[in-house]
Amino acid sequence: xxxxxxxxxxxxxxxxxxxxxxxxxxxxxxxxxxxxxxxxxxxxxxxxxxxxxxxxxxxxxxxxxxxxxxxxxxxxxxxxxxxxxxxxxxxxxxxxxxxxxxxxxxxxxxxxxxxxxxxxxxxxxxxxxxxxxxxxxxxxxxxxxxxxxxxxxxxxxxxxxxxxxxxxxxxxxxxxxxxxxxxxxxxxxxxxxxxxxxxxxxxxxxxxxxxxxxxxxxxxxxxxxxxxxxxxxxxxxxxxxxxxxxxxxxxxxxxxxxxxxxxxxxxxxxxxxxxxxxxxxxxxxxxxxxxxxxxxxxxxxxxxxxxxxxxxxxxxxxxxxxxxxxxxxxxxxxxxxxxxxxxxxxxxxxxxxxxxxxxxxxxxxxxxxxxxxxxxxxxxxxxxxxxxxxxxxxxxxxxxxxxxxxxxxxxxxxxxxxxxxxxxxxxxxxxxxxxxxxxxxxxxxxxxxxxxxxxxxxxxxxxxxxxxxxxxxxxxx
Amino acid sequence: xxxxxxxxxxxxxxxxxxxxxxxxxxxxxxxxxxxxxxxxxxxxxxxxxxxxxxxxxxxxxxxxxxxxxxxxxxxxxxxxxxxxxxxxxxxxxxxxxxxxxxxxxxxxxxxxxxxxxxxxxxxxxxxxxxxxxxxxxxxxxxxxxxxxxxxxxxxxxxxxxxxxxxxxxxxxxxxxxxxxxxxxxxxxxxxxxxxxxxxxxxxxxxxxxxxxxxxxxxxxxxxxxxxxxxxxxxxxxxxxxxxxxxxxxxxxxxxxxxxxxxxxxxxxxxxxxxxxxxxxxxxxxxxxxxxxxxxxxxxxxxxxxxxxxxxxxxxxxxxxxxxxxxxxxxxxxxxxxxxxxxxxxxxxxxxxxxxxxxxxxxxxxxxxxxxxxxxxxxxxxxxxxxxxxxxxxxxxxxxxxxxxxxxxxxxxxxxxxxxxxxxxxxxxxxxxxxxxxxxxxxxxxxxxxxxxxxxxxxxxxxxxxxxxxxxxxxxxx
Numbered sequence: 040x041x042x043x044x045x046x047x048x049x050x051x052x053x054x055x056x057x058x059x060x061x062x063x064x065x066x067x068x069x070x071x072x073x074x075x076x077x078x079x080x081x082x083x084x085x086x087x088x089x090x091x092x093x094x095x096x097x098x099x100x101x102x103x104x105x106x107x108x109x110x111x112x113x114x115x116x117x118x119x120x121x122x123x124x125x126x127x128x129x130x131x132x133x134x135x136x137x138x139x140x141x142x143x144x145x146x147x148x149x150x151x152x153x154x155x156x157x158x159x160x161x162x163x164x165x166x167x168x169x170x171x172x173x174x175x176x177x178x179x180x181x182x183x184x185x186x187x188x189x190x191x192x193x194x195x196x197x198x199x200x201x202x203x204x205x206x207x208x209x210x211x212x213x214x215x216x217x218x219x220x221x222x223x224x225x226x227x228x229x230x231x232x233x234x235x236x237x238x239x240x241x242x243x244x245x246x247x248x249x250x251x252x253x254x255x256x257x258x259x260x261x262x263x264x265x266x267x268x269x270x271x272x273x274x275x276x277x278x279x280x281x282x283x284x285x286x287x288x289x290x291x292x293x294x295x296x297x298x299x300x301x302x303x304x305x306x307x308x309x310x311x312x313x314x315x316x317x318x319x320x321x322x323x324x325x326x327x328x329x330x331x332x333x334x335x336x337x338x339x340x341x342x343x344x345x346x347x348x349x350x351x352x353x354x355x356x357x358x359x360x361x362x363x364x365x366x367x368x369x370x371x372x373x374x375x376x377x378x379x380x381x382x383x384x385x386x387x388x389x390x391x392x393x394x395x396x397x398x399x400x401x402x403x404x405x406x407x408x409x410x411x412x413x414x415x416x417x418x419x420x421x422x423x424x425x426x427x428x429x430x431x432x433x434x435x436x437x438x439x440x441x442x443x444x445x446x447x448x449x450x451x452x453x454x455x456x457x458x459x460x461x462x463x464x465x466x467x468x469x470x471x472x473x474x475x476x477x478x479x480x481x482x483x484x485x486x487x488x489x490x491x492x493x494x495x496x497x498x499x500x501x502x503x504x505x506x507x508x509x510x511x512x513x514x515x516x
Numbered sequence: 517x518x519x520x521x522x523x524x525x526x527x528x529x530x531x532x533x534x535x536x537x538x539x540x541x542x543x544x545x546x547x548x549x550x551x552x553x554x555x556x557x558x559x560x561x562x563x564x565x566x567x568x569x570x571x572x573x574x575x576x577x578x579x580x581x582x583x584x585x586x587x588x589x590x591x592x593x594x595x596x597x598x599x600x601x602x603x604x605x606x607x608x609x610x611x612x613x614x615x616x617x618x619x620x621x622x623x624x625x626x627x628x629x630x631x632x633x634x635x636x637x638x639x640x641x642x643x644x645x646x647x648x649x650x651x652x653x654x655x656x657x658x659x660x661x662x663x664x665x666x667x668x669x670x671x672x673x674x675x676x677x678x679x680x681x682x683x684x685x686x687x688x689x690x691x692x693x694x695x696x697x698x699x700x701x702x703x704x705x706x707x708x709x710x711x712x713x714x715x716x717x718x719x720x721x722x723x724x725x726x727x728x729x730x731x732x733x734x735x736x737x738x739x740x741x742x743x744x745x746x747x748x749x750x751x752x753x754x755x756x757x758x759x760x761x762x763x764x765x766x767x768x769x770x771x772x773x774x775x776x777x778x779x780x781x782x783x784x785x786x787x788x789x790x791x792x793x794x795x796x797x798x799x800x801x802x803x804x805x806x807x808x809x810x811x812x813x814x815x816x817x818x819x820x821x822x823x824x825x826x827x828x829x830x831x832x833x834x835x836x837x838x839x840x841x842x843x844x845x846x847x848x849x850x851x852x853x854x855x856x857x858x859x860x861x862x863x864x865x866x867x868x869x870x871x872x873x874x875x876x877x878x879x880x881x882x883x884x885x886x887x888x889x890x891x892x893x894x895x896x897x898x899x900x901x902x903x904x905x906x907x908x909x910x911x912x913x914x915x916x917x918x919x920x921x922x923x924x925x926x927x928x929x930x931x932x933x934x935x936x937x938x939x940x941x942x943x944x945x946x947x948x949x950x951x952x953x954x955x956x957x958x959x960x961x962x963x964x965x966x967x968x969x970x971x972x973x974x975x976x977x978x979x980x981x982x983x984x985x986x987x988x989x990x991x992x993x
Contacts, residue, residue: 148756148875149906150763195707204707206716207684222967227873229905230672230681231945232720233952233960234990235972239683239716243709260764279625286627287737290810291768333767334819342811396704398625428706429626468708475710483710490699494979495712501978502971513711 040078040106040130043099047081047132050091055082055138065133068124069117069180073477075125078108080133086213086221086252089134093250093507094219096132100505109510110134112246114157114188117180119392120476122192122245122512136187139252145170150258151210151227156187156251163256172258175202175294179376190251193243195472200427201294201331202259204472206242211255214241217248217503227255240498245474246509248502264336265294267329267368268343270350270359271322272298275401277355278326278426282397284355285328288346292339295329296427297375303423306381307374316374318358326426327375329368375423382421382434386443389435389454395467397429403465404431410457411435415450430471433458459486475513484515517555517583517607520576524558524609527568532559532615542610545601546594546657550954552602555585557610563690563698563729569611570727570984571696577982586987587611589723591634591665594657596869597953599669599722599989613664616729622647627735628687628704633664633728640733649735652679652771656853667728670720672949677904678771678808679736681949683719688732691718694725694980704732717975722951723986725979741813742771744806744845745820747827747836748799749775752878754832755803755903759874761832762805765823769816772806773904774852780900783858784851793851795835803833803903804852806845852900859898859911863920866912866931872944874906880942881908887934888912892927907948910935936963952990960991 048056057065057080067074083089093110100108107130113123114136125131139157146152147170154163160181167174176189178196188194189205190212202208211226214237224238241249272278278298285293304319319325332339343361350356362368382388395403404422411418417438424431435454437446459469459482469486470479484492495514499506506516525533534542534557544551560566570587577585584607590600591613602608616632619640623629624647631640637658644651653666655673665671666682667689679685688703691714701715718726749755755775762770781796796802809816820838827833839845859865872880881899888895894915901908912931914923936946936959946963947956961969972991976983983993 146873146875148760149873151873193709193713195709199707203684204709206713207680216967216971220967220970222971223965224968226943226945227875228871228943228945228948229874230676230871230902230907230948232670232672232681232949233945233947233956233964234720234968235725235975236670236683236713236716236720237968237971239713240975243711243713248712260767262767283625288810290737290739292810333765333769394705394707396623396626396628397706398623398704425707430707466703466705468703468705468710470710471705471707472709479710487710488700490693490697491701491711491714493697494693494699494714497978498712498717498975501974 040108043095043108044079046095047079047092050095051081051083051088065113065116065135066124068121070119073121073124075127076129077125077133078130080135082135082138084138086215089215089250089252090219090221092134093215093217097217097219097505097507100507106130108132109507111509112136112191112250114185115159115180115183117184117188118192118476119473120470120478122474122476123188126511134250136185136252142166143253146227147172149227151255152258153225153253153255154186155253156185158186160184160186160189167258168261171261173261174256174258176205176208186254187251190242190254191244191246192474195425195428195430197297197425198294199425200296201291206239208257209238209242209254210257212238212241212251213253215250215252217505217508225253225255245476245513247499247513248508260333262331262333264332264339265329265368266336266339266343267327267362267371268347268359269317269371270326270328270347270356271318272324272326272355273322273357275324275404278324279397279400280353280355281326281350282427284350285346288349289330289342292330292332292342293328294331295327297327298423298426299325299375299378300420300422302419303378303421306385306421307377310381310384311377314374314377317360322357327371378421378423382436385436387447388421388443389447389451391433391458392471392473393433393458393462393467393469394428394430394471395462395465399465400426400429403461403467407458407461410461411454414453414457477512480512480515517585520572520585521556523572524556524569527572528558528560528565542590542593542612543601545598547596550598550601552604553606554602554610555607557612559612559615561615563692566611566692566727566729567696567698570692570694573609574694574696574982574984577984583607585609586984588986589613589668589727591662592636592657592660594661594665595669595953596950597947597955599951599953600665603988611727613662613729619643620730623704624649626704628732629735630702630730630732631663632730633662635663637661637663637666644735645738648738650738651733651735653682653685663731664728667719667731668721668723669951672902672905672907674774674902675771676902677773678768683716685734686715686719686731687734689715689718689728690730692727692729694982694985702730702732722953722990724976724990725985737810739808739810741809741816742806742845743813743816743820744804744839744848745824745836746794746848747803747805747824747833748795749801749803749832750799750834752801752881755801756874756877757830757832758803758827759904761827762823765826766807766819769807769809769819770805771808772804774804775900775903776802776852776855777897777899779896780855780898783862783898784854787858787861788854791851791854794837799834804848855898855900859913862913864924865898865920866924866928868910868935869948869950870910870935870939870944870946871905871907871948872939872942876942877903877906880938880944884935884938887938888931891930891934954989957989957992
């Protein structure tokens with residue numbers, strides 16, 4: 040493998056091939072569930088270098104089929120599904136896109152921005168804002184994750200109810216194929232029916248079909264105002280009714296709709312005493328709504344008040360507050376975003392990122408809660424998420440007083456089976472927005488239809504016949 | 517081939533296999549550019565029958581590789597790209613989905629509707645409206661075309677600027693694969709990251725990878741009001757500026773943005789004397805804007821007036837009218853929709869369905885107009901379309917007094933080359949919303965990148981190794 044390493048050093052320069060020292064930042068996943076060993080971390084500076092690196096690896100593998108060499112593309116390494124770190128074979132190249140972080144251009148008239156894969160999400164949000172435009176993708180890791188990773192996993196986040204997932208925000212891609220060729224598909228077109236949808240095939244393929252090196256992204260006018268409301272609801276049924284009212288009365292102004300269970304909020308109140316958690320003591324769920332208005336703050340406020348008045352009248356909201364200032368709005372979002380941290384402080388837990396049709400959410404939660412209580416009495420459910428998209432982070436915490444590590448060791452597999460079976464019964468997905476990675480690849484083999492898996496395998500084998508790209512992720516061949 | 521026909525009759529019933537008589541309705545394309553000869557027209561009643569038909573054909577072709585038998589899926593047969601009619605070999609089965617026209621369900625809480633492929637688009641719009649909801653796909657053929665065809669071609673239409681193409685309106689699919697298996701992918705999920713995006717791969721594949729038999733579609737709340745404005749603009753640059761203002765001031769209320777050249781409108785005035793065509797005499801282009809408002813008609817009106825005031829102040833609009841009644845709004849749309857008919861009455865013409873980035877539209881039109889005038893002095897340009905999506909129907913009519921049929925015969929190839937070369941130079945697409953079909957398959961081989969074509973071919977061969985499904989369309993293998 041020395042000849043391969045020499046060639047990679049020749050392509051990207053000695054300074055950008057790491058083989059020694061502490062490579063934890065590249066070898067260990069975000070949640071520290073896996074720490075692999077890379078053959079090398081390679082950091083190309085441009086698309087051409089990416090293509091040459093892939094070509095060199097492909098040629099090497101063709102000549103040495105037993106070498107076990109393969110490529111793991113990596114952005115900000117914030118995968119929640121163990122999708123971007125090497126295994127422990129010492130034969131995988133981590134191909135880091137971090138140096139490719141140029142914004143190639145903003146086209147305000149076309150409402151697009153063309154960016155390289157290694158750009159940090161937050162930097163793109165800021166770059167759009169400088170042009171008085173909005174790039175709406177927003178998620179907890181935005182200060183660290185890269186747009187290449189967001190595209191590779193089709194990341195979701197908090198504004199999907201209005202703007203869709205990452206896939207919906209992308210018009211064109213530049214991709215290095217598994218053969219080391221470059222597909223120049225950076226179109227800024229909103230309509231292009233010239234053949235198969237290669238763009239959406241690469242998006243969400245988690246680096247198993249090729250490497251996204253750049254993208255043309257959709258931008259929107261920056262809203263004139265963004266207001267946040269916080270509503271206590273008597274049930275999840277009521278939350279679903281409120282969602283319907285919000286769609287009707289706010290229209291496309293509805294840019295966020297997050298539901299939070301009482302226990303989830305009580306953990307925030309417990310572990311972050313300085314945060315004021317509104318309205319949660321007497322309600323099983325609270326909902327955070329965001330209204331982005333293209334007219335004015337006054338208009339946004341009037342709209343929110345009209346909606347909440349109707350909802351109070353109908354009984355699907357029992358109490359509500361609307362943020363009066365930007366600081367208040369931020370504080371409400373901060374409460375929402377503190378749930379994962381509060382939960383971590385409470386102890387290890389079993390996380391699920393699931394979705395079901397919105398109309399099935401109340402029944403799904405009721406049924407799954409009951410099954411879990413029956414199987415593991417006293418178990419605590421940290422249930423929150425993007426209800427507007429049918430997406431819940433349905434997390435399972437050990438009963439009060441039970442050691443969390445012991446609980447996970449003894450019950451994680453059983454809890455996963457129970458929750459995933461229930462998700463399947465309610466027509467849902469066992470990975471709504473985090474992707475498959477290594478973590479769910481075997482679950483997928485069980486829960487995905489054999490016909491779909493067969494199609495996926497055929498595509499993988501057609502586009503990456505050497506199984507060079509991120510093998511073992513998404514689908515095994 | 518008699519054994520195959522017998523088996524097909526056994527599967528769908530004698531009454532639903534047509535081999536004799538006048539089959540023009542299935543064998544001839546919408547624009548009458550091609551009249552083929554089918555082995556049979558087969559009309560299955562359900563997904564299982566579709567699967568059995570495909571399986572029977574696949575088995576037959578495996579046993580008789582030289583038979584030349586293949587399948588052409590067909591919906592309403594309104595393709596503008598000759599994509600759904602058989603060739604003249606007499607060996608193709610037209611598989612018509614027309615009998616599969618059941619709406620399987622409307623889920624108002626989930627804002628979805630699950631429908632079979634043979635449903636007529638207009639019936640789906642009406643069915644949504646009965647539930648006080650909107651299915652926003654809208655195009656000229658909506659009274660005849662089927663949703664299966666819309667999905668197969670990723671149809672565009674007049675509301676793409678807000679709601680996207682058909683692809684953006686679909687959450688899940690049921691598909692019969694080229695092997696005759698059924699992929700049950702009818703999810704009503706807004707987030708599902710469990711593997712490759714099979715849905716978007718089948719959408720827009722024009723029946724070459726499998727047969728879409730049903731879909732789960734997105735619905736929206738019905739707007740409280742829809743108003744239409746008509747604005748005269750001094751140039752295409754001004755139209756692009758107006759589009760930017762409309763995005764900013766109407767937000768997601770902007771559901772239509774159509775530009776129409778002076779010559780296109782003059783043909784409507786000439787051939788439909790009873791229609792009043794506003795403001796076109798003194799302006800090179802007019803723009804039709806639609807504002808869909810979730811509040812009220814009054815609010816929509818106020819919004820429109822504010823926008824047009826700003827646009828008049830900035831000089832990007834020289835004059836404008838806002839519809840006061842629904843009848844007036846319909847009449848304005850009627851003028852826009854009469855352009856293709858008026859153009860047909862004026863004589864045959866060379867049609868192009870192209871897109872470029874919105875920001876490139878003025879330069880593209882200026883450059884291409886000049887090239888055409890230079891090559892064919894006196895040529896007349898019927899230029900109109902969905903400017904909000906960067907999509908123009910850039911059609912070329914013979915010079916005044918020149919016989920249209922002669923002009924087409926002598927110059928069609930040259931005009932196409934000139935226009936498509938220009939589209940390519942401006943970063944555009946030679947088929948924005950109509951698809952590839954037979955009509956553009958050879959153009960595609962020339963204008964699409966070899967890497968993209970290679971990926972498409974690999975996918976086609978992986979999913980349809982017998983080349984059974986609509987061969988010769990989209991990509992040749």
